Amino acid sequence: MSNPLSSGSIALTLIVTSFHSIPASLANESTAQTERIAVVGTRALPRSVDDSPVPIDIIDAEEFERQGSTDMDAMLTTVVPSYNVNAQPISDGATLVRPANLRGLSPDSTLVLVNGKRRHRAAVITFLGGGISDGAQATDVSVIPAIALKQVEVLRDGAAAQYGSDAIAGVINFVLKDADSGGRIEARYGQYYEGDGDTLNLAANLGLPLSEQGFINLSAEYKTADATSRSIQRDDAADLINAGNSAVANPAQVWGSPAIDRDIKLFVNAGLALSENSDAYLFGNWAERTATGGFYFRNPNTRGGVFSGDGGDTLLVGDLSDGMNGNCPVVPIVDQIPDPDALAQVAANPDCFTFYQRFPGGFTPSFGGDMLDLSLTAGVKGEWANGLYYDFSAGAGRNEVDFFIENTVNASMGPNSPTRFKPGRYVQIENGVNADFSYPMDTWVFSFGGEYRKETFEIYAGDPASWTIGPLASQGFSIGSNGFPGFQPRDQGSHSRENIALYTDIEKSVDDTLLLAAALRYEDYQSFGDTINGKLSALWDLSERFKLRGSVNTGFRAPTVGQENVRNVTTQFSATGLQDQATLPPTNPIAMQKGGKPLEPEESFSYTLGAVATLGDLYVTFDYYHIEVQDRISQTSPLTLTDDEIQALLNQGILDASSFSSVRYFTNDFDTTTQGVDLVANYRLSSGWGDTSFALAYNWNQTEVTDFNPANISDTKVRLLEQNLPRHKGNLSANHRIGDYDGLLRLNYFGEYFEDHLDSEIFPIEGEAAWTVDAELRYHMADGVSAAIGAQNLLDQRADEHPWQGIAGARYPATAPVGINGGFYYLRLSYDF
Incomplete structure (x- = not known):
């Protein structure tokens, strides 16, 4: 840069550099300087950025490469201690797009960026999410292949004043590779110790020149994964077999990971220098996959609306x-x-x-979806003659899921019912336009800009058999595809919302030791009005080895268009067995009768205080955070419908309401305070025995529900919000390299947790803490070829078996942080060129 800042304001220099238009033709020259630049802040090796007033982790691509899992959610939970994701074996849409939690908050409280630009959210709404994730509609990061990544930047601080909605918990920015030559080909195969879950992953990355002044970087991944089963026979199914029913499957119901077919991911990242001071850029993706999971067993004697109408005394004929x-x-x-x-x-x-004639052993539906994800972002950035940096961009994203359910019936159709249904489709579309500017002035950096976004949520009706009211409905037979009734024509439609935003950021290097920053953002939403949020942060260099940093900010999360308009019926466990529970828009008359009203944005106040120490080869960061969120959006607990309310639904034309037992809706109905600590430490050691690096990452997180409406939020849900995620989580890893060999050993810890088994509020599980070990040995052969063998959960650690196994056949708690599948070994062969 022509105007370098003082030595005490390195952060300002790097932030301005990130706005500066580096010629695209040089993008592949990943020197230490360019690698240290992070779009969401600054960067300093090895992991956490020490010249930023807020905590940021930089995760290099190699950390993702050296894992057995190829799912991005699972990989992030290994390297980011405050990031949690569960197995979700029988959770409707959550089985297809697993919800993940950063710093103890809901999945849609984390903003996801790709190359610094907002990523669209998934079409799936998590109706069953273990309490903390109930009703969340977040971004599906699993469509991002690890081989496409140069690095991942995790901003562990509230950033709504900088980036807008969804950034209460923090920001995750996926930075794509930008090399214009070379590449990598990788093949990986793995299997769980129990002999199931076979996973094959093929991936490739290729960098190509785009004339002499640009690059185009292409990445592709193909994956298949077999289902797993960690089940025992249900008590009721065992009783049927003991009574002489030989048609019952063993196990009657499967708990495990879903089967993944045709998981294809393509990413492109391109740049072209238009002149000495301006670049054009483009990146996007195309991805599709099919996932199939399990559902609950339908008992051939007792399942209401299909086999019986009186709880199992007689068959429903x-x-x-x-x-x-x-x-x-x-x-x-x-x-x-x-x-x-x-x-x-x-x-x-x-x-x-009677359906007993067709299914004498009962049946267990299989539920899944065909998912498609598309995005494209293009822009131009550079520097004008007056020193003003600019970045103009436009982006579009689309995510859709086309549901299917098999091995089930629309009971009201009687013998004419098919056994496979297409219940309908959700589509999420997001379009945005951004104009960003930055102007350095001596020890100041002044940034400002604007954004326009349009968000659309679409519902498409299912095939007629999935929702039709058959001739046997009047005789007590249930309506719609059992387990996931189809969306009816009256439910389908397109719902959109627009919003605009204006922001400004000012950063000032007061002297060689103090950096101050302030941000202010105004947003106006079409549905609920406007909001203003601000942020103050500071970095104080006490010495060359020790720094203090902190921030205070307000934030918000806008309700999604899907949360405002979705209709859904899901089958859940209850004290009286399986029940159909309807989710209605909060403005539906029945929801309003139960207390529903138009959604408002969540509002947050948070602060962080941390320290950075560099003691020779030892690097340590310690950060405390405190996040207060008011009017949090979630689903209510199931609210029982009276006969009069069911009749009112029928009068509205909701003719399948006779099979509903309860209703839920989205609501602003509780407040929380979350606090925690992040500790990151790195140490490097070199000797005649090779080079060794040690890394410690630990998170303590505690959430307290400070206010809630007991009419909608039950005591059990309060406990889930506070205790479903482990309070303590961390890992200690060691990497050692000598000659052509290198090894990895990682020790992971997961603290205690609470689970409301089957989302039933009657089967509590007190989960114990657990340790797991990951290990890998890699050999570097000639000409860029390397081979590795490794294991995740090397010692095959499982969650403790719980006392309610026989109720639905789950051997382990479904939300156990350690997972339910046990040890996984893998082989990997790669070629770098």
């Missing part, structure tokens, strides 16, 4: 005759077995029908 005069017999169930003589009479009468 449908009369197919026009005048319901088929004289169908009553089929009593005695000692777990329907009376064979009465059942034979049903079979002999063409006017009578």
Whole structure:
């Protein structure tokens, strides 16, 4: 730069440099200087940035490479201690796009960027998310292949005043590779110790020149993963078998990871120098995958609306005759077995029908979705003659999920019901335009800009069989594809919202030891009005070895268009068995009768205080954070519907309401205070035995629900919000290299947690703390070829088995931080060129 700042304001220099238009033709020359620049802040090796007033972690691509998992959520939870993700084996849409939590907050409280630009959220809304993630609609980071990444930057601080909505917990920025030559080809195969979950991953990256002044970097990944099962036989299924029912599967219900088919990811990142002082850039992706998971077992004696209408005393027999005069017999169930003589009479009468004839062992639906993700961002940035840096960009993103459910029925259709349904599709579309400017003035940096965004959520109706009201509905048979009824034509539609934002940032190097920064952002939303948020931060160099940093900020999270408008019916466990629970828009008359009202944004106040120490080869950062969030958005607990309320739904034209037992809606209905500590330490050691690096990363996090409406939020949900995530989480790793060999050993710790098993509020689980070990040995051969063998959870650590296993057949707690699948070994072969 022509105007370098004083030595005490390195952070300012680097921030301005990140706005400066480096010629795209030089982007592949990843020198130490360019690698130290982070879009969300500054960068200093090895992990955390010490010249930033707020805590930022830089995670190099190699940290993702050296893991057994290839799922981005799972990889992040290994390297970012305050990042948590659960298995979600039977959780409707959450099985397809797993919710993840940063610093103890909901998934959609973390803003995701790619190359510094806002990433669109997923179409999936997490209706079942273990309490803390219930109702969240977040970004699907699993569509990002690790091989496309140059680094990942994690801003562990509230940043709504800088980036807008969703940045209450922090910001994760995925920086794409920008080399114009060379590349990498990688093949990986792995399997769990139990012999299932076979995973094959093929990935490639290629850098190409784009004329003499640019680059185009291409990445691709293909993956398949078999399902896993960590199940035991359910008690009710075992009782059926003991009673003589040989048609019941063993296990009747599977708890495990879903099967992943055709998981294809493509990313492109390109840049071109238009002149000495301006660059054009473009990046985008295309991804698709199919995921199939399990659902709850439908007992052939007791499942209401399909097999029985009286809790299992008799079978539900449908009369197919026009005048319901088929004289169908009553089929009593005695000692777990329907009376064979009465059942034979049903079979002999063409006017009578029972699903027991088709599914004598009951059935367990398989639920899944075909997912598609697209994005494209383009822009131009550079420096004008007056020294003003600019960045103009426009982006569009689309995420959609087309649901399917198999091995189930629309009971109201009787014998004419198919067993595979397409219940409908959710689509999330986001478009945005940005203009960003920055102007350095001696020891000042003045930044400002504006943003326009449009967010659209679309619902498409399912195939008619998934929602139609069949002729047996009036006889007590349930309506719609059992387990996930289809979206009806009246439910489909497109809902949009626009917003505009203006912001300004000022940073000042007071002297060689003090950096001050301030940010202010104004946003105006079409649905609920405007909001203003601010941030102050500072970095104080006490000495060359020790620094203090801190920030204070206000923030907000706007309700998503999906949360404002979605309709959904899901099957959940309860004290009386499986029940269909409807999620309605908060402005629906029935929701409003239960207390629903238009959603408002969440509002937050937070502060951090930390220290950075560099003691020779030892580097340590310690940061305390405190986050208060008011009017948090979530789903209410299930609210029982009275007969009058069900009739009111029927009068609205919701003709399947007769099968609803309760209703939920999105609401601003509770406040929380979250506090925690992040500790990061790195140490490097060189000797005649090779080079060794040690890394410690630890997080303590505590959430307290400070206010809630007991009519909507139950005590169990309060406890889930406070204790479902482990309070303590961390890892200690050692990397050692000597000659052509290098090894990795990582020790992971997960603290105690609480689970409301089956989302039922009647089966509490007190989860114990656990340790796991990861290990890898890699050999570097000639000509860029390397081979590695490794294991995640080397010692096959499992969560403690819980006392409610027989209720639904889950051997381990579904939300156990240590996971449910156990040890996983893998082989990896790569070629760098």
